Amino acid sequence: MLGLKVISVCVHDKxxxxxxxxxxxxxxxxxxxxxxxxxxxxxxxxxxxxxxVYGSSNLVWASIIGLILIYLSVGYWMGGKLADKxxxxxxxxxxxxxxxxxxxxxxxxxxxxxxxxxxxxxxxELPILAGAFVTVLVLxxxxxxxxxxxSPFALKLSLVDARDVGxxxxxxxxxxxxxxxxxxxxxVLVLVPLIGTYRTFLFFSSLLMLIASVGFLVYVDLKxxxxxxxxxxxxxxxxxxxxxxxxxxxxxxxxxxxxxxNYIQVIEQDSYRYLxxxxxxxxxxxxxxxxxxxxxxxxxxxxxxxxxxxxxxIDSIERLALVGLAGGTTARQANIVFGNIHIDGFEIDPKIIxxxxxxxxxxxxxxxxxxxDGRWGLKHTEFYxxxxxxxAYRAPYIPWHMTTVEFFQLVEQRLTSDxxxxxxxxxxxxxxxxxxxxxxxIQQVFPTIFVMDLPDSFNSIIFATKQPGxxxxxHQNYNDLLNQDAPNLLLEAMALAIDNQQLTPELTQIYTxxxxxxxxxxNKIVVDYLFSSGLEELK
Numbered sequence: 001m002l003g004l005k006v007i008s009v010c011v012h013d014k015x016x017x018x019x020x021x022x023x024x025x026x027x028x029x030x031x032x033x034x035x036x037x038x039x040x041x042x043x044x045x046x047x048x049x050x051x052x053v054y055g056s057s058n059l060v061w062a063s064i065i066g067l068i069l070i071y072l073s074v075g076y077w078m079g080g081k082l083a084d085k086x087x088x089x090x091x092x093x094x095x096x097x098x099x100x101x102x103x104x105x106x107x108x109x110x111x112x113x114x115x116x117x118x119x120x121x122x123x124x125e126l127p128i129l130a131g132a133f134v135t136v137l138v139l140x141x142x143x144x145x146x147x148x149x150x151s152p153f154a155l156k157l158s159l160v161d162a163r164d165v166g167x168x169x170x171x172x173x174x175x176x177x178x179x180x181x182x183x184x185x186x187x188v189l190v191l192v193p194l195i196g197t198y199r200t201f202l203f204f205s206s207l208l209m210l211i212a213s214v215g216f217l218v219y220v221d222l223k224x225x226x227x228x229x230x231x232x233x234x235x236x237x238x239x240x241x242x243x244x245x246x247x248x249x250x251x252x253x254x255x256x257x258x259x260x261x262n263y264i265q266v267i268e269q270d271s272y273r274y275l276x277x278x279x280x281x282x283x284x285x286x287x288x289x290x291x292x293x294x295x296x297x298x299x300x301x302x303x304x305x306x307x308x309x310x311x312x313x314i315d316s317i318e319r320l321a322l323v324g325l326a327g328g329t330t331a332r333q334a335n336i337v338f339g340n341i342h343i344d345g346f347e348i349d350p351k352i353i354x355x356x357x358x359x360x361x362x363x364x365x366x367x368x369x370x371x372x373d374g375r376w377g378l379k380h381t382e383f384y385x386x387x388x389x390x391x392a393y394r395a396p397y398i399p400w401h402m403t404t405v406e407f408f409q410l411v412e413q414r415l416t417s418d419x420x421x422x423x424x425x426x427x428x429x430x431x432x433x434x435x436x437x438x439x440x441x442i443q444q445v446f447p448t449i450f451v452m453d454l455p456d457s458f459n460s461i462i463f464a465t466k467q468p469g470x471x472x473x474x475h476q477n478y479n480d481l482l483n484q485d486a487p488n489l490l491l492e493a494m495a496l497a498i499d500n501q502q503l504t505p506e507l508t509q510i511y512t513x514x515x516x517x518x519x520x521x522x523n524k525i526v527v528d529y530l531f532s533s534g535l536e537e538l539k
Contacts, residue, residue: 027218028154029175034211035096035150036179037186038204042103042147043068044187045204046140048197048258049110067137068144075148082149083156089219092153094228096212099146101231104205106139107198108242151176193259193351199239206235255359259351266359273359275327275352285327287360292336292489297424297454298329299493300461301389302337304420306477306494307450307469314486317341317386321414323374323402324391326352328362335364337490343367344385346377375401375410384416390423400516403438407513408445412466421446421464428458432505434521435460439505451502460502471501 046064082091155172159165183204191200209232216225254273255266265276275285286294293299301320306312317338322330325345334341343366347353350371356362370377374392388411392402401407411421421442427434435451439462442449446464450471453460463469478494511518 025158027215028158029172031093031096031211031215032151032154032172032175033179034208035099035147036176037183038100038103038179038208039072039144039147039176040180040183041187041200041204042106042140042144044184045192045197045200046106046137048187048192048200048263049107050137063137068140071141071144072148075145075150076152078145079149080152080156083153087156089157089215090224092150092157093212093215093220095146095149095153096208096215097228097231099143099150100205100208100212101235102143102146103208104202104235104238106143107201108238109139111198188260196258198242202235202239202242206232206239209235255355257351257355259349261349262352264351264355266355275355275360277352285329285356285360287327287329287332289361292333293492294329295455295492295496296329296457297391297459297461299333299489300424300452300454300497301330301387301391301422302333302490302493303474303497304387304389304422304463305418306474306481307420307448307463307465307471308418308467309469309473310476311480312473312477314338314481314490319383319385319387319416320344321378321381321383321385321388322346322391323378323389324393325356325362325369326391327356327360328364328367329360330389330391331364331367332361333489335366337487340366342383344370344377344381344383346370346372346374348373375399375407378410378414381414383414384419385414386416386419388415388419388421390421393423393425398434398518398522400511400518401513403441403518404511404513404516405441405444408442408464412445415466417466419466420469423462423464425460425462426458427460431524432460433508435462436505436508437511437521438462440508441511443507444510449504451505452497452500453502455496455500461497471498474498 043064046068047061050060050064079095151172155165155169158168158172187200187204191203195203213225213228213232216228252267252269253265254268255264257264262277267274267276271288272291273287274283277284283296286296286298288294301322305317314337319342320331320334320338322343322345325331325347328345331343331345334343343364345367347369348371353362353369353371374390378388390402390411392399408421415421423438423442425435425438439449439451442462442464446466447468448465448470450463450465450469451460452463474494475498478491478498481491481494
């Protein structure tokens with residue numbers, strides 16, 4: 001009996017010595033760091049995974065963040081409870097092995113669902129959209145819950161003296177949060193643009209799998225790890241074979257890529273090329289080798305100067321700013337109408353610029369491209385413009401800082417004495433509140449505004465003149481240009497504007513930098529439209 005007691009004491013002392021070993025704690029800290037990094041990286045990558053189909057509205061973000069916080073909360077609770085019962089490294093690293101492995105499975109399991117959903121989104125099939133959204137988010141339950149178990153389990157394994165529990169808990173929380181900080185930026189700024197969303201999941205899955213495997217070998221033994229050695233082999237196969245093919249089953253797709261800001265598609269049909277972003281509910285640029293009028297919002301920018309009193313000479317239009325350059329459709333059209341006009345294009349996404357140059361003929365010598373936010377760009381430019389086009393709106397992705405009185409004051413300051421601002425607004429066929437609100441806000445800065453609805457679309461165009469203008473001036477300028485044999489592209493755009501002019505919008509609310517509830521409005525418009533479409537299908 002004495003021998004057994006001695007052996008027991010020796011084993012106990014060995015365990016205490018092992019737990020007090022600084023290297024033991026150091027690797028647990030490393031594990032917690034990479035677990036925290038993976039948790040936030042999964043959240044950011046989840047937004048990109050779903051954003052390809054559902055977009056990146058605040059409704060999508062709120063759903064992702066809310067559910068992942070719930071999964072983490074369950075993980076914290078389960079991890080603490082399990083650690084109290086079974087405080088063993090073997091179980092700790094087994095949890096991390098499974099957590100890292102299931103992170104790598106999420107994009108593979110979600111891909112067929114999202115490909116089907118992308119087609120349903122084009123048809124606005126509401127039940128499929130809702131069901132797929134919930135299904136994909138459910139896929140995150142296992143990996144995120146398992147990742148949530150790491151910190152409380154590590155606390156139990158690291159704790160030697162109960163008097164240090166507060167200090168140790170704070171240290172582990174700080175380490176996990178630091179990892180989460182890295183996990184916030186690494187996927188968005190580096191990995192998604194470099195290797196894509198699916199391989200970003202695999203990157204963090206493989207990294208955490210490596211951390212867990214080393215922990216298994218250090219704290220447990222090789223034989224125990226071999227029981228899970230099939231997991232890294234599966235991840236290797238997924239790296240090699242699991243991410244091939246396009247993200248969406250889009251007809252006539254000739255190119256797709258991802259950037260830090262967007263999922264980008266180029267579609268070609270009947271010699272026309274179209275730029276689609278994110279969920280694909282809109283064509284952001286069009287290109288055809290011989291056709292130049294696409295009867296869309298791009299041509300209406302050309303009409304803007306002619307709200308001023310006649311005669312308005314085409315050659316007097318010297319400089320144009322395009323906030324939301326995209327693939328440069330308007331820039332090419334402006335070259336045809338206004339000759340060698342100086343064009344400054346502001347586009348925040350450098351990959352869209354690259355796509356525009358490769359697929360949309362955006363190679364004009366007189367086009368200066370600025371890869372920066374449009375408001376910041378206008379504030380810091382040294383130039384004054386005859387036309388400033390704002391084409392950065394499309395519900396529900398309307399940058400609030402470009403909807404306020406302060407922004408429109410900045411635009412007004414960067415216009416020449418008879419300059420005109422033109423804005424393309426995506427709206428609902430059932431609700432003109434967005435048009436009314438923006439028009440009301442713009443009227444706080446500009447003396448006259450004019451609205452036209454683009455036929456066969458959900459687009460309205462607002463023109464705002466620095467000097468008092470009128471639709472009558474557009475008529476008179478149109479007649480003058482007819483006699484001058486002006487470019488057909490301009491005449492057709494002016495005729496379309498005249499034929500589809502709208503009454504001055506009713507006065508509603510004013511947006512400011514302090515209060516611009518644009519998200520409330522765009523969410524309501526989207527939800528109302530989707531549900532109205534779904535109800536129509538049920539009738």
